[in-house]
Amino acid sequence: MANRVRRTPDEAKRLILEAAGRLLAAGGPAAVQVRAVAAEVGVSDAAVNHHFGTREQLLSALLRFGGTKLKSQLHAVLGALTKGPADPAELVRLLAALYADGYAELALALHQSGWRDTGSGMLDEIVDRLHAQAQADCAATGRTPPTREAIQLTVAALHQAVATEPLFGGEFRRSVGLDAAARDRMLDWWTETLRATVAGVSPR
Structure with a gap:
């Protein structure tokens, strides 16, 4: 035995x-x-x-487990970039990879069953890092730095987009005449959008 x-x-x-x-x-x-x-x-x-x-409690714990794993990965990325700027492309990549692994479907299934996530702040650390980076960069270039809320709104919109990508991304792209090959270009667009927000506004 x-x-x-x-x-x-x-x-x-x-x-x-x-x-x-x-x-x-x-x-x-x-x-x-x-x-x-x-x-x-x-x-x-x-x-x-x-x-x-129960199975429902297991699924709920699995969703939180995915969020914790993502937060740990982001923390490691930020820790490795102590001497340089945070790269928005890495944030986009990590978020997209998480939801592509089934977490988008899991979040939707739990939401439809009545479950609600009461947690918050999963991406606070990345928002703080990008805001500090924007303040420093704009002070050096003479641009007007974005508010912390502007970065929060941009990151929240990015998070929403990549979270729903596995579920509805193809339909949204087809609604404007884009094909499936545009998925990667859309992720690139989000990277550039986040970079533009962090870069601030040029003086008139």
Whole structure:
């Protein structure tokens, strides 16, 4: 008989969420079933339910897990750029990659079931960094720096766009005569839009 692997509750939860994330990326929210997650980890269905209660609670935890992972990645990117400016292209890339891995469908499914996210501030750190960068750059170039709210609004609009991209991006592009190949150009456009906001307004 194989020895039972003993894990701490936090380690077990992490392994379950990582397995759920792989299933989500491969097959969307419908693939994240308790039995499938349990099989992926090598535990019983009861073990998954013990840590998360219900499938709906597991999905909710998975969405928060994705947000935490994104925030950690952004923090690492900012930490690596202590001697240089933050690159909006990296923010766009990280956000787009997260939602392309099934988190857009998961967020929509949870929202439709009545779940509401009460958290906030996932992108506060990037807003603060871009605002500080804008203040410094504009002081050096004589431009009028953007307000923090202007950067907040731009980042929020960017976040909304990339979050809905896997769900509705193709339909929105077709509505103005763009084809599927325009997806990457749209991400490039968001990068340039964010850069333009940070650059401020030229003096008249």
